[in-house]
Amino acid sequence: MSFVTLGALLVALLVGAPVAAHLLRRRRAEERPFPPARLVPPTPPAARRRSLLEDRALFATRALSVLALAVLGATPLLRCSHLSLSRKAGASVALAVVLDDSLSMRARVSGARGAAAGDAPSRFERALEAARELTGGLAPGDAAALVLAGAPARVALASTTNLAAVAEALAAVAPSDRATDLDGALDLARDLLRGLPQRDKRIVLLSDLADGAPGAPPLAGSPDIATWVPLAELEAGGEDCGIVRAERSGQRARVRVVCTAAAAAAPPGPAAAERDRGAAPPAAAGAPAAAGASAAAGASAAAGRSLEVRAGDAVLGMVALDPALRAEELALDLPAETPEILTAALTGSDAIAEDDRAPIISAGGSLSIAVVVDPATTHVETGGPPPLEQALAALDLDAQIRPLPSVPEHADELAAHAGLIVDDAPGFTPEVRRSLAAWVERGGVALLTLGQRAAAAPLGAGFEPLVPGVVRWSASPVPGVDPATAGWLGPSAAGLADVDPRGRATLDPAATEGAEVLARWKDGAPFLVRRPLGRGVVLLMTLPLSTEESDVALRPAFLSLLDGFVGAARARGGARRIAAGEAWTFDGYRDVKVERVRYEGGGAAAGERAREALPVLEIERRLRASPGLAGLYELTLDGERSVRVVSVPEREIDLRPRRVAEGARAAELGGMSASIDASPYVALALLVLLAAELVLRGVGWRRAPAEGQAG
Known part of the structure; x- marks a missing residue:
């Protein structure tokens, strides 16, 4: 807090002025001897009763007025950072917000101000907050659209000038376990903006840029539609291990574990840009020391961790992970008479906790594709x-x-x-x-x-x-x-x-x-x-x-x-297993019910099942269901039940960020605004307090003559 701001707030000390004004009304009674008064029993002098505040409502109104004046003086000096757009000559804006709701966005924001490592918001929460800040600053005449970048990219809200609908669409967005489809999301956003009357068209990309293609061309805008990537703090980094497949065949479980590459451990943000240009990355201000130490030591997310197969809280098997593990299928022998559905879990912690567990079911082997080809006609x-x-x-x-x-x-x-x-x-x-x-x-x-x-x-x-x-x-x-x-x-x-x-x-x-x-x-x-x-x-x-x-x-x-x-x-x-974001198609079925099954209070063996219904939509006269969360699902197809699994996309474990063109981070597109103006609201409150004081004083004047006549 600056000296000027502190000085403005010290005006609040003047709240003592109404107290002094009311107390100064107290006067000592003049004493004059009157002999017959000795025959009257003594009573408390009136001056003692007048030492208290007579009109508490009037005093409270005046005190609040002084406090409001202090706040009004300090309001222009208060600063609160929030994301805002830069307008071209004050013109209306057509904005398309591309919000990444993929699995990697569940990681915590590195170096969050005022938050411990465990209390830091997730990247998705920070991106959603930024989307609300941007759309909250739109003015009448602006248009906004919302695109979700989890694969496959989807349009959550088409371009509209109804800002209330934008707020409702953002309130309905939730994180998922999908992969990332940045290119598809940007293409959808451009299609939504083309043809709109606003001349200033802009795409805002709120993503950690981890789409599994770090070597792809840098993300950039087009001549007619600018692309802005405002939050460098969201850029992916750190290390993660995840279970992408868990199957059971007889008394043997096979679990595929994938860990991030070593290059993903480099600090995000400006340091990552320096790394892409081949320069030695400087120490990033505000970057967590743990990330830098991990990158320097070359430690892996698999170091010191194990894979366990559990039935409820009981551990049926365990195998230690190789510290240099990148992608490996681990096999564990199971004891006889184990439950049908088990759980594979990784011990320890990493960047993303949601991919450290997966259900194990009898998947019946890999998807089988039969091929009938005559080698004589299709030879190489x-x-x-x-x-x-x-x-x-x-x-x-x-x-x-x-x-x-x-x-x-x-x-x-x-x-x-x-x-x-x-x-x-x-x-x-x-x-x-x-x-x-x-x-x-x-x-x-x-x-x-x-x-x-x-x-x-x-x-x-x-x-x-x-x-x-x-x-x-x-x-x-x-x-x-x-x-x-x-x-x-x-x-x-x-x-x-x-x-x-x-x-x-x-x-x-x-x-x-x-x-x-x-x-x-x-x-x-x-x-x-x-x-x-x-x-x-x-x-x-x-x-x-x-x-x-x-x-x-x-x-x-x-x-x-x-x-x-x-x-x-x-x-x-x-196949009984698909990746999050893919769809089940139910051609020929009439009654279809899809439920996600979660075990609570002891795992798959002992816990109770919490069911969450998944909507089944008819698209182009075909029933489809697209699960966005990994886990166990129970399908009822015309009365016949089956169990299926939705797994984590393997490429989503890759936390190496996609490169961004320099123009996508240009300052003229927008930035963090560091001021708020609440003075109109404080001034309105002052007017209300002034009116209340006038009313109270008028009531007091009328009451005084009436009391005098009654006395």
């Missing part, structure tokens, strides 16, 4: 597996690839697989078609690529009901796929614009009835079709995977196709 000149198998292995989708010589004829053989990819099959026999259709209707996902062999199916072979009608093969009349129609493939769809195959398959109109065309050739013919069948789905591509016909299998868009295919197989129940 340099040797090795076919391009399809190499692409699936390169994506690292946590799926087990099982090459098959042909499509199984029995439903029991197909039941072991969640997805099936068949490349240019010469039709299916009636037995295979029946078993394959029944498998898809129960929730299977099939990808069929159609080529010259599919069009030359022998008599008795075909694709119905998977592909109604006849498949024909002919030369491609136009090269290239229209990227505008291939949004399902993501940004990589632009790479198909110049594909020039020797030929392509043509489908009958019946094949697209009731189906969704995910991509089209430039002449409008279907390139990729999704046909729902029962609880499952069939994907059709009118090109084979043969490298002699085209190079589609070698393009990035093909990787996007496989990623979407495996994701669809996992979402439809092919």
Whole structure:
């Protein structure tokens, strides 16, 4: 507190003036001898009664007025830091707040002022507070939007001038265990701002920048829409270990533990920027000493910690972590007659406590994807597996690839697989078609690529009901796929614009009835079709995977196709475990109920189950549920119950921050404002006190003559 501020507040000492004024009204009575008065019993003199305050209401009003004057004098000198925008010539602003609600935002803010290490707010709480400060400073005519950066990026509130709706949207935001999707969130924010009448358009990114891609291009704005990253204190740092997968097979538990890389332990903020430029990082002011010591010593978050398997409070098994652990699958033997659901937990503490526990259930192995490919037509000149198998292995989708010589004829053989990819099959026999259709209707996902062999199916072979009608093969009349129609493939769809195959398959109109065309050739013919069948789905591509016909299998868009295919197989129940932020799709089900199960008071074995219902939404005529929190979930599908697990995304354990362009931290975009003005409210209170004093004095004047007449 400065000397000037202290001097202004000392005016409050003048509150003694009303006290003195009231007490000075006391007068000593004049004593005159009066002989008959000796015959009257003595009574207390009136002067003693007048030594007390006569009108307490009037005194209180005057005292409050003096205190209000002191506050009014000190108000312009009081300072309170809060985040605010810098306006261009006072013009209205169109603001899009990108708020990161991912798992890494649960870490505590380093060096929080006035808070101990355990009492410091989380990065999410600090970001939410900053969002409220920014939106609270908006004026009439400004527009605001809210985008959440947890994967997948979502629009929490479209652009609106209703500032009350903005406050309600922020009040409804909660942290999650999702991964981070900064690029997707920024793209959504730009789309929300384009077309608005305000000339000053700005995106505010409130994130720790830990999106699992520290080597990606720096985050920057565009010429028409500026991007501002205001809070360097949110930048990710520290060390963390998390459990990303926990499964049980018989009497053996397998738990995958991932820890941050050593580079993540460097102090955040300006020091991290110096590190990115290759310079030696200076000591960051206000950075916690522990973080610097950890970085200097090269200590790991796994040092001195253990992995335990628990049944309630009882520890069934334990293994010490390697101090240099980065990513490892640990196996623990379990005693006989253990409960069905156990808990894996890490001892000790780190940057994020929420990823140190995970339920263990019998997951039944990894997601199984069956692949039927003829190596003679899809061979690689340099040797090795076919391009399809190499692409699936390169994506690292946590799926087990099982090459098959042909499509199984029995439903029991197909039941072991969640997805099936068949490349240019010469039709299916009636037995295979029946078993394959029944498998898809129960929730299977099939990808069929159609080529010259599919069009030359022998008599008795075909694709119905998977592909109604006849498949024909002919030369491609136009090269290239229209990227505008291939949004399902993501940004990589632009790479198909110049594909020039020797030929392509043509489908009958019946094949697209009731189906969704995910991509089209430039002449409008279907390139990729999704046909729902029962609880499952069939994907059709009118090109084979043969490298002699085209190079589609070698393009990035093909990787996007496989990623979407495996994701669809996992979402439809092919795996009992998905990552937080992914969605379950319930095609063919009518009554769906999803509940998150939390054990309280003793863990999975002894504690009571606290259930939290998860909303099931109908999106594009399909029931979906997207869990944002890791843990154990119980699904009821048309009366049939099953248990599934939502795990922590592995890339969210990486706490290395993304780089930010220098222009995104420019001072002209805004900053911390260090003053508040409460003088209008104090002045209004003074006017009210003045009016109250006048009323009290008027009442007192009327009361005095009445008392005199009564006396």
